[in-house]
Amino acid sequence: MSISTKIASALCCAALVATVTGCAVSGTPVPGEPDVRGLETGTYPTDRHTYDDTAGSKGALVEGTRMSAAVVPAVRIDPSLSHGRGGTVIPDVERALDFVANVSEPVLENREFVTGYAALGSDKPDPDGQTRPAADATAITTALLRFPDATAATLAARELEDVDLAVSPDNRKLASTEYPEAYLHWRPGVPTIGAFLAHEEFVISLFVQRPRADSADLISWVDKALAAELDQLSSFTATPYDKLAELPIDSERLLARAVVDNRAGLVPDQHSFAVYSTGHLVHNTDDQTTRQRLIESTGAEYIALVDGGSVTRVSDLAGAQALMAGLIGSSGHYDSLAAPTDVPGAKCLQLNDQGDADEEYRYRCYVPYKRYLGIVSSDQEPDVRQKISAQFALLANSL
Known part of the structure; x- marks a missing residue:
């Protein structure tokens, strides 16, 4: 399954199909809001919670999710490159070979x-x-590779x-006058170019x-x-090795x-338990300009x-509502599907006959709460209704 399939269609969330039963929720009602203790939330935990663990052996993966903020969206390289073809963590050498030669x-x-x-x-x-661009397309892959230190990155490039x-044997070196320290090569007659540039503990790999x-x-591109990637990288602080x-x-x-x-036993996973910059949402959309x-x-x-x-954090409630409207508009x-009436502001959707249930969730619901937007998905309607109720209750109990 490609990056742009079911995971990306629900903002890169993995599938969850659960069988749940109704129950009450703990918590204290807030003036002007419904008493969340009366919501039908199934068995989903809705009390205030904190994950205090550190990454441990998953430190490289967590750093990889942070690096979503360090890679420039294609549309900011050139406005014409508005079609996102995906953004992903490169957690190990095996996955890195998808972006450099074997x-x-x-x-x-x-x-x-x-x-x-x-x-x-x-x-x-x-x-x-x-899964490849058409022959008449302009396409760019930017892979940011992290090494222990600048010396290792320089040698790696x-x-x-x-x-x-x-x-x-047909490959030939090229040179950039703008970035003379970069390594470039191409095969004459073939409309592609590869490049590597070491920058601090990183190697920027371009295709x-x-x-x-x-x-x-090709050199101009x-x-x-x-230029765009170095500018993006300048505002990113890498975690010391x-x-x-x-x-x-x-x-x-x-x-x-x-x-x-x-909540028990959850560990960092790039698809199902991770925090990204919102650049990850731009990389993984068909219309990067609008996103x-x-x-x-x-x-x-x-x-x-x-x-x-x-859950996405935004500027305020108006921002959460606008983000919800924008995401629904591009869904x-x-x-439309009727949302639970006791969950303020909630909106729900159901997959229609034009959709592919193997690639997309059958049901999806959204709820804005203060400066947060919660989204839940499921292949079962009763489940998605309980989940959106639980999401509202959890946000209310967490603040």
Whole structure:
């Protein structure tokens, strides 16, 4: 299943199908709000909670989710690149080989690759049934690879270029006058270019496709992408290598505000228990232009993803309501569904005949609460109604 399938369609949440029964909720009613103790929330926990654990052995993965803020969306490289093709954590060497040549594996291992994040974008959707851009598309993959220190990154950039260049005797080196320290190569007659640039403890890896094989044109696009990525990276503070294990798993206390079936034993997982910058929402949308505007106008900051749901922190209640309206407006093959009447502001949707139940959840509900937007999904209508009630109750009890 690709990045843009069922996970991304529900803001990158993994599927959850639960059988639940009605029960009351603990908590204290707030003036002007319903008494959440009377809501039908099934067996979902709704009391105030905190995940105090640190990342431990999952430190690299947690750092990878943080790096969603360090990779520039394609649309900010060039406005024409408005079609997001996905954004994902690169948690290990095996996954990194999806973004660099397979012969790079010894380099990544010897230079102790830590983690990474990659974002893909293009100026048009992939052809139906395909996972690669059309031949006449402009497409860019930006992979940000983290190493223990700047020395390792510098060596890795040079060695990644060497092994990539050696893949074919037809490959040729190119040079950028804007970034002379970058390594570039292409195969004459082929409209693609690869590039590596070391920057502090990172290596920026680029793969650019254009409709025509013109080396000067390809270099100009590398320069454009590097300028945008370096600007994005300048505002990101990397966690020191020896402090990765100490990263809190829920530094923004957003995961604790997201409804889950069972809180016991939860560990960082990039799809079902993670906190991202809202850049992750831009990377994973078909229309990055509209999504970027929505993120900026609502003051969205972070999103916590859990099984079948998410919580996004925005500027205020108006921002939460606007974010909900924007996401519903871009939800695709869904029709309106009556939401529980005792959950203020809640909106629900159901997948229609134009949708694909193997790729998308059958039911989805949204609820804004103060500066938060909660989203829940399920393949069962009774479950999604209990989950949105539980999400409202948990947000109310958490503040």
